[in-house]
Amino acid sequence: MSRPDADRRPPSMEPWALASFLGAIVLGWCPLTGLAAVVAGGVAVQRIARSEGRRRGTGLAIAGMAIATVILLGEGWLLGRLQDEVAASMDEQANASIGGVLGDGAPPTWDAEAACTDAELRAFRASFAEAVGALRSLSITKREAEGVTAPVVTTAFNAVGERATAFGVARFSVQPATFPPELTIRSLEVEVGGRRLTLPAQDEGPKTSNPEQGALP
Numbered sequence: 615m616s617r618p619d620a621d622r623r624p625p626s627m628e629p630w631a632l633a634s635f636l637g638a639i640v641l642g643w644c645p646l647t648g649l650a651a652v653v654a655g656g657v658a659v660q661r662i663a664r665s666e667g668r669r670r671g672t673g674l675a676i677a678g679m680a681i682a683t684v685i686l687l688g689e690g691w692l693l694g695r696l697q698d699e700v701a702a703s704m705d706e707q708a709n710a711s712i713g714g715v716l717g718d719g720a721p722p723t724w725d726a727e728a729a730c731t732d733a734e735l736r737a738f739r740a741s742f743a744e745a746v747g748a749l750r751s752l753s754i755t756k757r758e759a760e761g762v763t764a765p766v767v768t769t770a771f772n773a774v775g776e777r778a779t780a781f782g783v784a785r786f787s788v789q790p791a792t793f794p795p796e797l798t799i800r801s802l803e804v805e806v807g808g809r810r811l812t813l814p815a816q817d818e819g820p821k822t823s824n825p826e827q828g829a830l831p
């Protein structure tokens with residue numbers, strides 16, 4: 615006796631397999647969509663395996679999962695490289711700006727809201743040099759960013775001089791629409807010889823044992 619016509623119909627395409635492939639090809643650049651394409655591909659493979667030959671699309675589902683996985687891994691690698699590039703650029707700019715204040719190099723670019731006169735800068739440098747001597751080395755110890763519309767980067771640092779080591783904090787504004795982010799210094803304070811020096815100059819507040827701890831909890 616011949617089999618019914620329904621049993622002789624060709625297998626139909628598994629919709630989850632098609633969704634996985636199209637999602638990976640069209641919207642795989644979006645991490646959420648890429649992850650959804652991987653999940654959809656896995657669901658499709660399971661449904662096809664249980665269909666006893668009534669559904670097809672295993673290759674399409676596997677291709678969708680593979681494409682989405684490659685895109686996700688590539689985006690993760692690229693994001694890591696961009697983060698490293700941004701961090702290196704910010705540390706380099708911070709070093710140059712802080713060194714321009716503490717040392718005898720070119721003065722840094724100040725933020726528009728942080729007016730600092732040449733006389734204030736000379737007085738600050740003289741007080742710093744009197745306490746620790748000439749600047750020998752500078753190292754960034756911590757960096758934090760806060761704010762969305764007007765982000766501010768707070769950087770803690772160690773400044774090694776001829777006679778002593780000073781600990782300080784510098785604050786920077788991030789200029790809009792720049793990549794890597796362009797920093798302009800807003801303020802700098804350093805603890806030297808039991809004194810807190812600030813730039814731009816301001817009235818001294820209560821002293822702290824370490825400005826790094828006070829500004830960066």
